Every structure is written in structure tokens, then in C-alpha cells.
Amino acid sequence: xxxxxxxxxxxxxxxxxxxxxxxxxxxxxxxxxxxxxxxxxxxxxxxxxxxxxxxxxxxxxxxxxxxxxxxxxxxxxxxxxxxxxxxxxxxxxxxxxxxxxxxxxxxxxxxxxxxxxxxxxxxxxxxxxxxxxxxxxxxxxxxxxxxxxxxxxxxxxxxxxxxxxxxxxxxxxxxxxxxxxxxxxxxxxxxxxxxxxxxxxxxxxxxxxxxxxxxxxxxxxxxxxxxxxxxxxxxxxxxxxxxxxxxxxxxxxxxxxxxxxxxxxxxxxxxxxxxxxxxxxxxxxxxxxxxxxxxxxxxxxxxxxxxxxxxxxxxxxxxxxxxxxxxxxxxxxxxxxxxxxxxxxxxxxxxxx
Amino acid sequence: xxxxxxxxxxxxxxxxxxxxxxxxxxxxxxxxxxxxxxxxxxxxxxxxxxxxxxxxxxxxxxxxxxxxxxxxxxxxxxxxxxxxxxxxxxxxxxxxxxxxxxxxxxxxxxxxxxxxxxxxxxxxxxxxxxxxxxxxxxxxxxxxxxxxxxxxxxxxxxxxxxxxxxxxxxxxxxxxxxxxxxxxxxxxxxxxxxxxxxxxxxxxxxxxxxxxxxxxxxxxxxxxxxxxxxxxxxxxxxxxxxxxxxxxxxxxxxxxxxxxxxxxxxxxxxxxxxxxxxxxxxxxxxxxxxxxxxxxxxxxxxxxxxxxxxxxxxxxxxxxxxxxxxxxxxxxxxxxxxxxxxxxxxx
Numbered sequence: 001x002x003x004x005x006x007x008x009x010x011x012x013x014x015x016x017x018x019x020x021x022x023x024x025x026x027x028x029x030x031x032x033x034x035x036x037x038x039x040x041x042x043x044x045x046x047x048x049x050x051x052x053x054x055x056x057x058x059x060x061x062x063x064x065x066x067x068x069x070x071x072x073x074x075x076x077x078x079x080x081x082x083x084x085x086x087x088x089x090x091x092x093x094x095x096x097x098x099x100x101x102x103x104x105x106x107x108x109x110x111x112x113x114x115x116x117x118x119x120x121x122x123x124x125x126x127x128x129x130x131x132x133x134x135x136x137x138x139x140x141x142x143x144x145x146x147x148x149x150x151x152x153x154x155x156x157x158x159x160x161x162x163x164x165x166x167x168x169x170x171x172x173x174x175x176x177x178x179x180x181x182x183x184x185x186x187x188x189x190x191x192x193x194x195x196x197x198x199x200x201x202x203x204x205x206x207x208x209x210x211x212x213x214x215x216x217x218x219x220x221x222x223x224x225x226x227x228x229x230x231x232x233x234x235x236x237x238x239x240x241x242x243x244x245x246x247x248x249x250x251x252x253x254x255x256x257x258x259x260x261x262x263x264x265x266x267x268x269x270x271x272x273x274x275x276x277x278x279x280x281x282x283x284x285x286x287x288x289x290x291x292x293x294x295x296x297x298x299x300x301x302x303x304x305x306x307x308x309x310x311x312x313x314x315x316x317x318x319x320x321x322x323x324x325x326x327x328x329x330x331x332x333x334x335x336x337x338x339x340x341x342x343x344x345x346x347x348x349x350x351x352x353x
Numbered sequence: 354x355x356x357x358x359x360x361x362x363x364x365x366x367x368x369x370x371x372x373x374x375x376x377x378x379x380x381x382x383x384x385x386x387x388x389x390x391x392x393x394x395x396x397x398x399x400x401x402x403x404x405x406x407x408x409x410x411x412x413x414x415x416x417x418x419x420x421x422x423x424x425x426x427x428x429x430x431x432x433x434x435x436x437x438x439x440x441x442x443x444x445x446x447x448x449x450x451x452x453x454x455x456x457x458x459x460x461x462x463x464x465x466x467x468x469x470x471x472x473x474x475x476x477x478x479x480x481x482x483x484x485x486x487x488x489x490x491x492x493x494x495x496x497x498x499x500x501x502x503x504x505x506x507x508x509x510x511x512x513x514x515x516x517x518x519x520x521x522x523x524x525x526x527x528x529x530x531x532x533x534x535x536x537x538x539x540x541x542x543x544x545x546x547x548x549x550x551x552x553x554x555x556x557x558x559x560x561x562x563x564x565x566x567x568x569x570x571x572x573x574x575x576x577x578x579x580x581x582x583x584x585x586x587x588x589x590x591x592x593x594x595x596x597x598x599x600x601x602x603x604x605x606x607x608x609x610x611x612x613x614x615x616x617x618x619x620x621x622x623x624x625x626x627x628x629x630x631x632x633x634x635x636x637x638x639x640x641x642x643x644x645x646x647x648x649x650x651x652x653x654x655x656x657x658x659x660x661x662x663x664x665x666x667x668x669x670x671x672x673x674x675x676x677x678x679x680x681x682x683x684x685x686x687x688x689x690x691x692x693x694x695x696x697x698x699x700x
């Protein structure tokens with residue numbers, strides 16, 4: 001990635017030699033993403049990140065009720081959908097979007113359906129292929145989109161996205177740079193572009209590509225594909241250790257969702273008798289970075305729309321989301337199992353509990 | 354080891370300098386901005402840009418900065434009671450309720466839970482230690498900025514652990530100090546008015562959106578109807594302007610607001626004069642008090658001589674009526690060294 005900031009820096013649309021090299025780098029990155037998603041190279045549209053990909057996929061100008069999304073989507077999907085009076089499909093207590101519930105609100109006039117592959121707060125995998133199949137039975141012209149940002153590090157997308165027309169992906173969930181992503185779009189399914197201008201990305205997303213970012217994105221995806229099986233096993237073991245340890249060392253800790261349904265990289269628990277905000281403060285003081293829900297622009301913790309959708313009452317228990325990635329080690333788990341119970345004990349003690 | 358202080362940083366100049374002074378004094382300082390109001394605002398705290406300013410200043414001082422989201426509690430303890438008090442014809446002081454329930458209760462409790470020794474804020478007031486070792490809220494040395502009135506409710510538990518580093522500063526000197534230190538907020542205008550009421554909409558838009566406003570009639574003291582008001586909730590005892598009542602001979606003022614019957618009564622100045630004012634919910638710096646002292650009835654009003662009884666004060670000289678919902682604050686002494694004995698809410 002780094003050479004593309006310096007000695008190889010060039011505009012990939014230029015016809016000179018340096019420009020052609022940059023274009024070649026984009027082509028190679030496109031091939032990696034095609035392999036990772038099971039789409040063709042020509043289906044990959046580079047964007048400025050997951051939010052842009054999601055916004056682009058939802059599209060604009062839909063009539064009320066023509067867009068269908070689940071209640072646990074990322075705000076990058078929910079916001080553009082709600083601005084077009086989308087139908088929002090509720091989830092069950094395990095945080096799963098049922099294909100039947102989606103089918104129940106689709107009609108022949110449905111234009112876009114968006115259900116994420118893996119929820120970013122709970123790690124729960126969604127039955128996206130089944131949903132796509134049902135939607136296409138009812139609404140043959142509808143486009144099915146799935147935000148696969150959280151799924152990319154963990155799941156084999158080609159086998160799990162049958163029938164999906166558009167996928168959003170980004171690199172920063174697997175160690176790539178921020179501010180770069182892609183939407184992968186089946187032939188003939190491209191929504192109206194949001195950015196028009198110089199015709200880059202085959203007129204689907206104008207603007208000079210972020211070559212260094214895209215090269216870094218592809219490198220992270222390549223590395224992730226190469227070690228995925230080994231990493232899945234390793235992180236799954238660490239995640240189990242973490243969850244078991246928390247349940248052993250803190251009274252009343254409950255996993256928010258069942259283990260079977262989630263990717264190994266996210267452990268989500270509810271801790272009774274404490275509040276999220278002070279808990280995160282204490283953990284942060286000890287260099288353990290985690291989160292409770294989504295963050296608002298001010299940096300304050302906001303209530304989680306995902307927990308609300310699942311019917312989780314956060315008033316008596318703190319939701320805590322712990323993310324594990326390729327760099328997580330046993331030492332990190334040891335530290336977490338030392339720090340979290342101590343912080344909880346401090347907060348519960350102070351509350352006279 | 355240095356004492357750990359959690360300082361509330363609103364993103365304004367006062368709390369910026371407060372944090373810097375604490376650092377000078379050798380405290381281990383962490384900054385917090387309380388996110389209180391999520392709705393429309395134009396006059397001060399809580400906007401994203403204010404949080405950004407606080408974070409920037411914390412970075413200038415090389416201290417950690419966090420955001421505490423007390424929005425739900427602010428709605429419950431400050432905004433909703435503000436609406437409710439208006440509904441009963443009273444005139445609430447939301448800044449006092451915010452200090453009472455949020456800044457010196459929730460924030461104080463949170464700091465304790467997190468293991469901090471003290472809290473600090475950028476309020477213009479001082480903490481006096483008396484000979485017997487107890488503490489009192491004391492006026493700022495800057496009479497134009499003194500905020501002891503809105504901090505009168507603090508008891509010994511908070512007074513013993515709160516630091517008010519700028520209480521000994523005059524505002525112009527403090528601005529110069531912020532300038533000298535190169536703090537981002539040095540030239541930022543003072544916040545005015547209630548943070549959740551906008552200039553454009555005012556209380557009218559705010560209360561109107563929360564259950565509507567009640568039209569009422571204006572009557573003189575003998576019951577003669579002389580006018581109408583579009584919103585009885587917005588009328589305050591003592592008000593003269595904006596009633597559109599003419600031909601009364603001498604100036605008339607609002608002497609009573611009756612929300613139940615939607616009647617506003619007006620009368621001449623002499624009808625507005627009271628010898629005494631009732632109160633509820635007294636709070637005390639230490640022990641409950643009856644006897645002579647000075648009593649202040651608005652944020653920058655004059656502290657007048659009065660006698661405090663169990664449920665009312667009697668004024669040495671008759672004075673204009675105080676709207677229900679306003680706070681009465683009892684001071685020992687006069688001038689900048691006066692200390693707070695306690696306070697209560699006027700009925």
C-alpha cells in the first residue's frame with residue numbers, strides 16, 4: 001500500500017505509464033474482492049467506505065413502502081431507507097431476521113430489500129440467501145442487498161450469498177485502511193450513481209480512486225482469505241474462553257445471543273447491576289477498548305437500536321460488546337478477564353450491591 | 354499520589370480555564386462533557402461543536418476527555434419538570450434543577466463510583482471552610498458573574514469534595530488568562546439563557562410542542578375582563594409588557610396567574626407588593642435555619658433583608674411578588690463574602 005502514496009503515486013485514469021501501473025493495481029485489487037465475494041471483477045465498484053456502499057445500494061427516489069430493511073441494520077442502511085418511508089422488519093429475541101417476516105411485507109412492487117449478513121453489535125448471522133430466494137419469488141424485479149462488512153472477515157461469502165444482487169464490504173474490519181470500501185453489484189442491478197463526473201468505475205462511481213487505500217483494502221482481504229480457517233478456529237477458542245471466563249467470574253452475566261448463531265469475532269454480553277458508560281470508562285482507563293452500542297457524533301454512548309429491536313432491557317444490565325480480531329491473543333483475553341470483573345466489582349460495590 | 358479530579362467541561366471558556374488551573378495546582382485531571390440535551394439549541398451547552406471545543410481544550414492541556422450521556426436523566430429531572438411547572442402557572446428555574454439533579458448529583462455520584470477524589474466545575478462561586486470545619490457555598494468575587502444562587506442546594510457531602518477554581522476570578526481577567534494560555538475557547542461568547550430554549554422559538558415553541566398552550570383571559574382585581582392572552586403558561590407574575598391592555602390609568606402588572614381557570618389577574622404596582630413569601634422544599638448547607646438573613650429571589654437579584662420562618666420568609670420592606678417556582682436563597686452576610694445558608698422554592 002505505502003508505495004502508492006509515494007514513488008508509485010499516479011492517477012489510475014491517466015494513460016501514461018505510471019497511470020497504467022496504478023490502474024493495474026486497481027485491477028488486481030478488484031480480482032481479490034471478486035474472489036472474496038463470488039462476483040466477477042467487473043461487478044466490483046470501489047467506494048469511500050461501507051456507508052457510501054450502503055447508501056448507493058439503497059438508492060434514492062423510491063416510493064413509500066417500496067424499500068424493505070430489517071430493524072437491526074447499520075445506520076448507513078437504516079437512515080437512507082427511513083428517509084424513503086421504508087418498511088422495517090422486526091427481529092426475534094435472538095436477533096435473527098426471519099425470511100418469513102421479510103416475505104410477509106414484500107409485494108410485487110418491492111424495489112429494494114436490505115438485510116445484513118452479520119450484525120455489527122451481536123455478531124449474529126442472518127439467513128440472507130433464504131431471504132433473497134423468498135423475495136425474488138414474490139418480487140422478481142426487487143434488488144436484494146446485504147451489508148457484508150462484518151461478515152467479510154469470517155464467512156465464505158460466495159457460498160452464502162446466492163441470489164443476493166448487491167453486497168457492501170469494507171476493509172477496516174480486517175485490518176485494512178479506513179475510508180475505502182466497495183459495493184459489489186450483479187450485472188444489470190446497478191442503482192442510480194450518487195457521484196457523477198469523470199466516469200470512473202464504469203460510470204457507477206465517479207471520482208479518482210483511492211489507489212493506496214484500495215491496494216491496502218485488497219491486501220487485507222487477501223490476508224484474511226488466506227488464514228481464515230486457521231483464524232476462525234483460533235478466535236473461536238479465544239471467544240469461548242472470554243465468554244466462559246466472564247460467566248464464571250461475574251455473577252449473572254448472560255450472553256446476549258446464542259453461540260451457534262454468531263461469528264467468533266464478537267462477544268456480546270449483558271452485565272447486571274451496572275451501567276455501560278461508567279464500565280467503559282474504567283475499562284478504557286486500563287487500555288481495554290470496547291463499546292456498548294453505537295456512538296453518536298458527540299462521542300456520547302447512545303442507546304442501541306439493535307438491543308431495542310431484540311427487546312433487551314438495558315436499564316438493569318449493561319450491554320457490553322467485545323470485538324476480537326486477527327491480532328487478538330491469549331494475553332489479551334487474560335487481561336480482559338482480569339479487568340472486566342474488577343471494574344464490575346468496583347461499580348457494583350459503589351452501588352451498594 | 355496526586356488527587357484525581359473529574360472536571361466538567363462544557364466547551365466554554367470558564368470550565369476550560371478551570372481545568373487548566375487545577376492542572377497548575379498539581380491535580381490529576383480528567384475532563385468530561387455532559388451530554389444533556391439532544392434537541393434543538395442555540396444558546397450554549399451540549400451541541401456537537403461544544404463537545405468538540407471541550408475535547409480540543411482537553412487536548413491542549415494534555416488531559417483525557419470523555420462524554421457522559423445524561424440525556425435521559427436531564428429530560429426526567431429538568432425538562433419535564435420545566436414543562437410541568439409552567440402547566441401549573443409557575444416560573445421554573447431549570448438551571449437550578451440541572452445543578453441539583455445532574456451536575457452535582459449524577460455527575461458527583463459517577464465521579465465517586467469511578468474512583469475520583471473530587472469533582473470540579475467552571476462556576477463562579479467559592480467554597481468557604483468555616484472555623485468548625487464545615488463548608489459553605491460562597492459568592493464569587495465577581496458580583497456580575499456570581500453563581501452561588503444556582504448552586505445553593507449543595508450539602509456538606511458535595512461541598513467537601515467540589516472544587517470551583519474560578520470563583521476567585523473576575524471574568525475579564527479570566528478571559529485574559531485563557532488568551533494568555535492560548536486556549537481555543539478564550540474568545541467564545543458566554544452562554545445565555547436556558548440551553549434547551551431557542552431564541553427563535555422561545556418558550557412558546559418549546560411548550561407549544563409539548564402539550565400545547567392554553568388561551569386565557571385578563572381580568573382586573575374586581576373581576577372585570579380587560580383582555581386576552583394566547584398562552585396563559587407564558588405569563589409570569591410581575592410581568593407588565595406584552596399584555597396589550599390599555600386605558601388602565603396607571604401601569605398594571607400581572608399579580609396572579611391561575612392556570613386552572615386560565616385567568617391572568619392584573620393590578621397596580623401596590624397590589625404586587627408582598628410582606629412575605631411562602632416556600633416549599635427547603636435545603637440547607639448544614640442545619641436548618643430560621644431567623645434574620647438576606648434572601649435573594651433571582652439569579653442576579655438583590656439579596657434583601659428578611660426573616661426566614663419554617664415555611665415562609667417575611668421581608669423587612671415589602672417587595673414585588675415572586676413567581677411560584679423561583680428559588681429563594683438565604684445568605685449569611687452581604688457582599689462578595691456572603692455564604693449560603695440554604696434555599697427553597699417559592700410558592
